[in-house]
Amino acid sequence: MIRxxxxxxxxxxxxxxxxxxxxxxxxxxxxKCNNPHGHGHNYTLEVTVAGEPDPVTGMIxxxxxxxxxxxxxxxxxMDHRHLNYEVPELAxxxxxxxxxxxxxxxxxxxxxxxxxxxxVRLYESPDLYAECVAARNGASGKSA
Amino acid sequence: MSATTTExxxxxxxxxxxxxxxxxxxxxxxxxxxxxVYGKCANPYGHGHNYVVEVTMSGxxxxxxxxxxxxxxxxxxxxxxxIEAFDHRxxxxxxxxxxxxxxxxxxxCREIFRRAARFPEARLERIGVExxxxxxxxxxxEGEGTPS
Numbered sequence: 469m470i471r472x473x474x475x476x477x478x479x480x481x482x483x484x485x486x487x488x489x490x491x492x493x494x495x496x497x498x499x500k501c502n503n504p505h506g507h508g509h510n511y512t513l514e515v516t517v518a519g520e521p522d523p524v525t526g527m528i529x530x531x532x533x534x535x536x537x538x539x540x541x542x543x544x545x546m547d548h549r550h551l552n553y554e555v556p557e558l559a560x561x562x563x564x565x566x567x568x569x570x571x572x573x574x575x576x577x578x579x580x581x582x583x584x585x586x587x588v589r590l591y592e593s594p595d596l597y598a599e600c601v602a603a604r605n606g607a608s609g610k611s612a
Numbered sequence: 613m614s615a616t617t618t619e620x621x622x623x624x625x626x627x628x629x630x631x632x633x634x635x636x637x638x639x640x641x642x643x644x645x646x647x648x649v650y651g652k653c654a655n656p657y658g659h660g661h662n663y664v665v666e667v668t669m670s671g672x673x674x675x676x677x678x679x680x681x682x683x684x685x686x687x688x689x690x691x692x693x694x695i696e697a698f699d700h701r702x703x704x705x706x707x708x709x710x711x712x713x714x715x716x717x718x719x720x721c722r723e724i725f726r727r728a729a730r731f732p733e734a735r736l737e738r739i740g741v742e743x744x745x746x747x748x749x750x751x752x753x754e755g756e757g758t759p760s
Contacts, residue, residue, distance in 0.1 A: 486676055497677055499684055562678030566622060570673070573620065595627040596683070599668075603619040 471586055472528050473516040476538050478547035481508035482563040485552075506550060511568075512591040513542060515576060519583030529582035541575045565590055565598040573600040623670040623737055624680045628690055630699035633660035634715040658702060663720070665694065666740035667728055681734040693727045717743040725751040729758060 483506040484498040494502045501507070515538060519528040545555055551563035557571045569590040577585045584602070591597040636653040637646050646654045653659070667690055669681045701707065703715040709723050725739040735753065742748040 484678070489676070497682060564673075564678035566624060566673050566680055567678045570620070570622065597625050598680075599623050599625065601621050601623075603621050 469518050470521060470528055471516050471518045472531070472534075472583070473514050473587075474531065474534050474538065475512060475514050476543060477510060477512050478543055479508060479510050480546050480549050480551050481506045482551040483507065484562050484564065486562060506552070509592050511546075513538070513572065514587070514589040514591075515585070516587035516589075517580055517583040518586035522582075529580070533582070534580075537576065537579045541579060542572060545575075565592045565596060569598040569600050621670060622673065622680065623668050624734075625666055625668045625738075626683070626686060626690070628665045628667065628695055629662065630665070630695050631660060631662050632698050632701050632703050633658045634703040634710075634720075635659070636714055636716060638714050658704065661743050663698075663717075664742040665690075665724060666738070666742075667736070668738040668740075669731070669734035670737045671734040681731070685733060686731065689731050690728060693730070694724050697727075717741050717747065717749045721749040721751045722756075725756060729753075729756075 483503055484501040485494050485504065486497075489497070515534070517528055517534065521528055545557075549555060551558055551568065555563075555571075557575065558567065561567045561571075569588050572590060573585065573588045576588065587599065587601045589597055589599045635655065635658040636650040637656075638649070641649065667686070669686065671680050673680055697707065698720075703710050703720065707715070707723070710719070713719050721739055721741040724741065725736065728739060729736045736758065738750055738752045740748060740750040
């Protein structure tokens with residue numbers, strides 16, 4: 469099996485606020501991320517697809533096709549958007565790096581029909597990322 | 613494609629930095645052997661690195677916060693137990709655990725794993741340590757036999 473990874477970058481704004489908690493609790497838990505005016509990040513998304521290269525083309529999937537899927541499912545939805553207000557898949561969820569990585573996994577997984585989505589790694593900054601991986605056989609760990 | 617839903621493992625990785633000095637020298641080896649094994653790293657005055665530490669935590673996403681581990685809590689825990697303890701220190705002289713073992717980055721990585729594994733909110737999956745941009749080391753829960 470071979471893995472292929474494509475990277476895209478997008479910029480988006482967000483803030484963290486749980487309406488079920490008091491204003492004080494929101495400030496305590498989320499700190500400056502709770503600022504209602506929002507703030508933004510340059511996100512870097514790495515998407516890995518695993519599979520066997522096609523014997524004729526030598527490719528797992530055409531990178532052009534992967535680029536189009538990422539453009540349609542991620543860039544058009546999220547680039548230069550406010551994640552709290554403009555991405556319906558995040559409605560009712562706090563747009564943390566973890567939740568965003570999961571949303572991106574769920575958007576991409578059914579669209580990748582050549583090869584299999586293997587990993588989604590989303591960097592919110594060079595020092596912080598969330599990662600979703602398909603559990604390997606025998607892997608222990610909690611279901612996300 | 614299988615109709616069953618894929619089981620997903622979700623993790624969060626945070627990078628931290630510290631600068632420290634060390635000397636690689638084993639009391640169990642002769643001076644000649646120390647020189648042969650550690651070369652210039654055995655210089656008695658020591659030398660230093662800018663270390664980068666990657667901490668990977670896993671676990672369910674808390675529905676109230678949307679997080680595996682609250683970042684301010686993780687930063688405070690790693691800050692207190694690892695970064696403040698190691699930053700601008702001499703690892704041989706100032707870290708009790710390296711009184712009797714050589715502070716190679718393998719051993720530094722394992723000591724950071726031991727400390728970070730006590731973080732109460734999530735499961736420690738991995739510690740990665742870059743000693744320089746060219747050398748990196750990692751220690752995983754699987755490799756260390758940490759119960760899940």
